[in-house]
Amino acid sequence: xxxDNFAMLTKRELLIRIVKLLKEKDLVNGVKYIPVxxxxxxKKPIKCCVHKDRYILKHKIISILxxxxxxxxxxxxxxxxxxxxxxxxxxxxxxxxxxxxxxCSACMQSxxxxxxMCRGCEGRPCLMxxxxxxxxxxxxxxxxxxxxxxxxxxxxxVCPYHAIVYxxxxxxxxxxxxxxxxxxxxxxHIDKDKCIYCGKCMQTCPYGAIMERxxxxxVYKSISDPNKKIIAxxxxxxxxxxxxxxxxxxxxxxxxxxxEVVEVALGAEDTSRNEAAExxxxxxxxxxxxxxxxxxxxxxxxDKHAPMVKPFVSDTRxxxxxAARRVKEQYPDAEVVFIGPCLAxxxxxxxxxxEVDYVMSFEELGAFMVAYDINVETCExxxxxxxxxxxxxxxxxxxxxxxxxxEAVGNGYTTLSLEGLDKKNQTLLxxxxxxxxxxxxxxxxxxxxxxxxPCSLAPLTLxxxxxxxxxxx
Amino acid sequence: xxxxxxxxxxxxxxxxxxxxxxxDVVESLPQNIIEHLNVSYSPCLGCGKGEETPPFxxxxxxxxxxxxxxxxxxxxxxxxxDVV
Ligand code: SF4
Ligand code: SF4
Ligand code: FES
Numbered sequence: 001x002x003x004d005n006f007a008m009l010t011k012r013e014l015l016i017r018i019v020k021l022l023k024e025k026d027l028v029n030g031v032k033y034i035p036v037x038x039x040x041x042x043k044k045p046i047k048c049c050v051h052k053d054r055y056i057l058k059h060k061i062i063s064i065l066x067x068x069x070x071x072x073x074x075x076x077x078x079x080x081x082x083x084x085x086x087x088x089x090x091x092x093x094x095x096x097x098x099x100x101x102x103x104c105s106a107c108m109q110s111x112x113x114x115x116x117m118c119r120g121c122e123g124r125p126c127l128m129x130x131x132x133x134x135x136x137x138x139x140x141x142x143x144x145x146x147x148x149x150x151x152x153x154x155x156x157x158v159c160p161y162h163a164i165v166y167x168x169x170x171x172x173x174x175x176x177x178x179x180x181x182x183x184x185x186x187x188x189h190i191d192k193d194k195c196i197y198c199g200k201c202m203q204t205c206p207y208g209a210i211m212e213r214x215x216x217x218x219v220y221k222s223i224s225d226p227n228k229k230i231i232a233x234x235x236x237x238x239x240x241x242x243x244x245x246x247x248x249x250x251x252x253x254x255x256x257x258x259x260e261v262v263e264v265a266l267g268a269e270d271t272s273r274n275e276a277a278e279x280x281x282x283x284x285x286x287x288x289x290x291x292x293x294x295x296x297x298x299x300x301x302x303d304k305h306a307p308m309v310k311p312f313v314s315d316t317r318x319x320x321x322x323a324a325r326r327v328k329e330q331y332p333d334a335e336v337v338f339i340g341p342c343l344a345x346x347x348x349x350x351x352x353x354x355e356v357d358y359v360m361s362f363e364e365l366g367a368f369m370v371a372y373d374i375n376v377e378t379c380e381x382x383x384x385x386x387x388x389x390x391x392x393x394x395x396x397x398x399x400x401x402x403x404x405x406x407e408a409v410g411n412g413y414t415t416l417s418l419e420g421l422d423k424k425n426q427t428l429l430x431x432x433x434x435x436x437x438x439x440x441x442x443x444x445x446x447x448x449x450x451x452x453x454p455c456s457l458a459p460l461t462l463x464x465x466x467x468x469x470x471x472x473x
Numbered sequence: 474x475x476x477x478x479x480x481x482x483x484x485x486x487x488x489x490x491x492x493x494x495x496x497d498v499v500e501s502l503p504q505n506i507i508e509h510l511n512v513s514y515s516p517c518l519g520c521g522k523g524e525e526t527p528p529f530x531x532x533x534x535x536x537x538x539x540x541x542x543x544x545x546x547x548x549x550x551x552x553x554x555d556v557v
Binding site: 043462 | 488490496
């Protein structure tokens with residue numbers, strides 16, 4: 001995962017500026033200044049010139065405002081018009097994730113490539129070891145015929161000068177399901193039928209070209225409408241996001257203007273209870289194993305790529321669902337905003353959870369905190385709900401669900417916690433119907449669990465430490 | 474011996490814009506460096522003015538913009554060189 005990455009900061013700055021303008025009720029007028037202010041003439045441009053930089057920012061803004069960016073027509077429409085349309089609820093974006101083609105640098109097709117460090121040595125191990133005869137020598141230097149190359153990497157391994165490098169396409173490299181590929185125009189395209197919304201590509205693209213659909217405008221509108229009741233339900237991973245106590249963090253969220261803040265961990269109490277009961281029932285029926293179902297990227301992976309695992313995924317709903325239901329039971333008219341580190345939750349909420357009105361990321365939450373001048377560290381402690389146990393807050397990190405289930409069903413079963421959907425874990429899972437590795441299997445698409453979710457605000461080391469502190473209490 | 478005055482912004486803007494770990498960096502400095510510093514934390518060093526980008530710190534009265542956890546150590550060491 002990339003930290004200290006300027007593309008990520010660009011996105012955050014855009015979010016902050018947009019939420020600030022919203023709060024000042026100046027979005028329509030002010031939005032056009034953002035690209036100029038962020039890329040002034042006297043600063044060195046990132047791409048060829050400030051104009052290209054600003055043009056890219058314009059596209060990213062349009063994406064945040066909730067419009068599809070593929071349409072060429074958007075070049076003719078001023079930002080103010082998009083802003084007005086967004087405020088009027090006329091944003092049309094359907095895709096949860098889209099590629100800002102103007103920003104996508106159309107990275108070179110991933111390949112092995114001979115650099116000019118090649119000395120054309122007498123040994124020529126690259127030539128000798130290439131199984132496909134893809135290497136030839138021109139002017140005393142090695143060169144790879146791309147049509148013949150099968151990317152086995154042997155040449156690169158044997159070159160004593162490290163002269164042969166692999167140039168990856170970063171987003172394609174990290175996608176666990178090959179859902180993102182180059183189109184004819186050279187830029188990347190996401191196949192909706194394959195994508196599981198793990199968010200890896202978005203996190204990795206060094207141009208910040210892959211943008212999620214934002215709901216900041218809708219959330220802002222509800223917060224600022226005195227006739228609406230709006231309730232935030234932050235995911236357990238929230239406790240890792242600030243240098244503050246859980247109580248302070250919850251009251252900071254409330255200070256933005258939410259009428260109420262209810263921990264998703266409260267819903268995790270229901271998930272743990274139901275999941276434990278379901279697990280015991282399935283074991284009783286003689287089923288070989290059961291996996292969790294609270295990570296929507298994992299569930300998406302099963303649905304789209306591993307149907308043989310489907311019968312073994314629990315039917316219990318995620319903590320988000322139960323938390324939202326509890327809120328809606330108490331306040332049927334309230335709007336519910338899930339706040340989390342997760343891109344796939346946007347998909348889950350939209351497809352399966354009518355009780356959740358909006359999904360907001362921790363990054364977007366951070367933008368609200370800045371715009372509303374909230375300093376988490378100085379916020380007062382909000383009393384925590386005594387119903388919520390540390391096992392439920394523990395859902396924030398990998399192993400948390402397993403711990404909660406073991407707590408409920410005892411130590412008599414074999415358990416396993418899988419982090420990340422890398423090749424190894426994908427194979428392991430696909431084999432499990434034939435060869436179960438354990439009776440209870442927790443699966444989190446993110447390495448480390450939600451604390452390492454793709455829309456996190458705090459760096460991982462800090463987040464882990466803060467969660468540890470929160471759970472010790 | 475004179476101490477170096479170091480003010481770290483722990484405000485929300487700086488936190489969100491990449492300064493989340495600045496406090497950690499300072500708190501984990503070795504004793505032989507800490508003893509030469511007068512550290513204080515500020516809720517905001519006045520971001521939003523000018524074109525400079527957060528996170529900000531102030532060292533001996535000078536404001537430094539765009540500080541990262543790596544550059545912070547460098548900045549402190551440089552300033553210490555003049556003192557020690
Ligand atoms: S979100 Fe995940 S599955 Fe979808 S394209 Fe990106 S990396 Fe692939
Ligand atoms: S591990 Fe957590 S943050 Fe990551 S995709 Fe799954 S639910 Fe979302
Ligand atoms: S928040 Fe750091 S200078 Fe304002």
